[in-house]
Amino acid sequence: MTDSCATPGLLTLEQALEQMLSALAQPKHYERLPLKRALGRVIYQDVTSKINVPSFRNSSMDGYALRSLDHQEGSLNVIATSWAGDPYRGKINQGECVRIFTGGYVPDDSDCVVMQENVTRHDQSIQVNQWPKATENIRNIADDTNKGQTLLTKGRDLSAADIGLLASCGIADVAVFKQLSVGFFSTGDELIAIGSQAKLGQIYDSNRYTLHALLEQAGISPIDMGVIPDNADAVEAALISASKKCDVIITTGGVSVGEADFITDVLGKIGNINLWKIAIKPGKPFVFGSINNASFFGLPGNPVSVMVSFHNIVLPALKKLMGYSTSQPAITLQAIAGDTIIKQPGRMEFQRGFAENINGEMTVKPTGNQGSHILSSMVKANCFIVLEQNSSTIEKGQQVTIQLLNTHL
Numbered sequence: 001m002t003d004s005c006a007t008p009g010l011l012t013l014e015q016a017l018e019q020m021l022s023a024l025a026q027p028k029h030y031e032r033l034p035l036k037r038a039l040g041r042v043i044y045q046d047v048t049s050k051i052n053v054p055s056f057r058n059s060s061m062d063g064y065a066l067r068s069l070d071h072q073e074g075s076l077n078v079i080a081t082s083w084a085g086d087p088y089r090g091k092i093n094q095g096e097c098v099r100i101f102t103g104g105y106v107p108d109d110s111d112c113v114v115m116q117e118n119v120t121r122h123d124q125s126i127q128v129n130q131w132p133k134a135t136e137n138i139r140n141i142a143d144d145t146n147k148g149q150t151l152l153t154k155g156r157d158l159s160a161a162d163i164g165l166l167a168s169c170g171i172a173d174v175a176v177f178k179q180l181s182v183g184f185f186s187t188g189d190e191l192i193a194i195g196s197q198a199k200l201g202q203i204y205d206s207n208r209y210t211l212h213a214l215l216e217q218a219g220i221s222p223i224d225m226g227v228i229p230d231n232a233d234a235v236e237a238a239l240i241s242a243s244k245k246c247d248v249i250i251t252t253g254g255v256s257v258g259e260a261d262f263i264t265d266v267l268g269k270i271g272n273i274n275l276w277k278i279a280i281k282p283g284k285p286f287v288f289g290s291i292n293n294a295s296f297f298g299l300p301g302n303p304v305s306v307m308v309s310f311h312n313i314v315l316p317a318l319k320k321l322m323g324y325s326t327s328q329p330a331i332t333l334q335a336i337a338g339d340t341i342i343k344q345p346g347r348m349e350f351q352r353g354f355a356e357n358i359n360g361e362m363t364v365k366p367t368g369n370q371g372s373h374i375l376s377s378m379v380k381a382n383c384f385i386v387l388e389q390n391s392s393t394i395e396k397g398q399q400v401t402i403q404l405l406n407t408h409l
């Protein structure tokens with residue numbers, strides 16, 4: 001890795017993540033939830049099956065259960081039916097078969113099932129037109145999962161498939177890490193609430209809505225704590241009070257080196273705080289630390305900086321605090337630049353891009369103005385184009401890395 005510290009005080013994203021993740025502890029508390037309430041929650045301990053699935057041999061087709069050794073017989077008598085949920089438990093003798101439906105119990109004497117399409121049915125007998133091989137169309141015991149097998153491991157979030165798998169093993173509830181309580185504020189005297197009339201110099205507070213949505217996407221029920229004015233006493237009071245209620249506090253704005261950016265001074269007084277300059281664009285200034293027992297993340301104010309910092313810095317940290325076992329990096333793909341992508345060396349960039357498959361090749365183009373205040377180019381984007389710190393302008397046709405947005409977090 002090339003070291004960014006040619007510019008004093010500038011951390012690479014990797015260094016910032018490393019420092020931050022090593023300072024954060026995995027959670028300890030858990031709760032047991034019924035499956036229907038567990039989607040997206042992080043598993044607290046490995047889950048083991050107490051049964052085999054399937055627990056009995058059953059048919060994968062509608063057809064007839066046979067003995068393959070009878071393949072010389074001209075026709076077979078249909079002696080019973082094995083319905084799904086209503087098994088035939090009797091014997092099958094030479095020259096006999098059993099009507100069976102998908103999921104039906106395969107009688108012990110039978111070693112294959114012929115699909116109904118491959119027989120000619122007469123009254124109470126069938127003629128097999130195409131004999132199945134032994135074991136054909138039978139789902140064996142434990143084909144899916146074994147008794148004693150680890151079904152799901154600690155530290156992964158429950159997907160719809162996970163929940164289905166647990167249900168198939170008769171498991172009704174699952175131990176998951178307790179939910180993080182995450183409170184967030186905006187800071188800035190220029191911010192007004194949606195619904196009020198903006199005076200000159202005022203803007204609507206959009207970050208609070210973006211952050212709320214980003215946190216919800218991450219499976220967190222966030223606590224919106226409002227706006228803190230640019231005033232040291234107000235910042236101090238709000239953050240101390242939040243630190244008593246929340247595991248995590250997130251703010252936006254007030255972390256750059258501007259006149260009103262005293263938030264870091266206040267934080268230095270009431271908590272344990274690091275002001276970082278991270279070599280990424282957008283999103284360079286970032287505050288990380290703690291106030292009482294709460295972890296603190298201070299994001300820049302510009303709306304796109306909020307999104308980039310959230311995805312690349314805050315989310316890996318939240319995942320550790322939520323109990324995820326690894327901080328899975330965002331999924332990246334390679335794509336061909338469909339346009340020139342302008343960049344100066346110096347900082348890693350996350351440019352807003354739109355990627356699509358053109359003639360079988362993943363192609364990406366920037367979505368327009370890359371200013372950190374431009375949300376409309378973020379809206380057009382389905383990925384970030386990730387440009388390494390020392391790279392410069394990418395010419396059309398060159399390969400770049402992209403990070404898909406709105407995928408599973």
Ligand code: AMP
Pocket residue numbers: 186187188190191203204205206207208252253254255256258300301302303
């Ligand atoms: P700051 O980091 O506080 O200097 O803010 C940087 C830029 O982001 C300024 O143009 C702010 O007006 C803008 N900004 C700060 N907070 C918000 C917010 N909650 N919603 C929208 N824009 C904001």
Ligand code: MG
Pocket residue numbers: 187188189253254260301
């Ligand atoms: Mg501000």
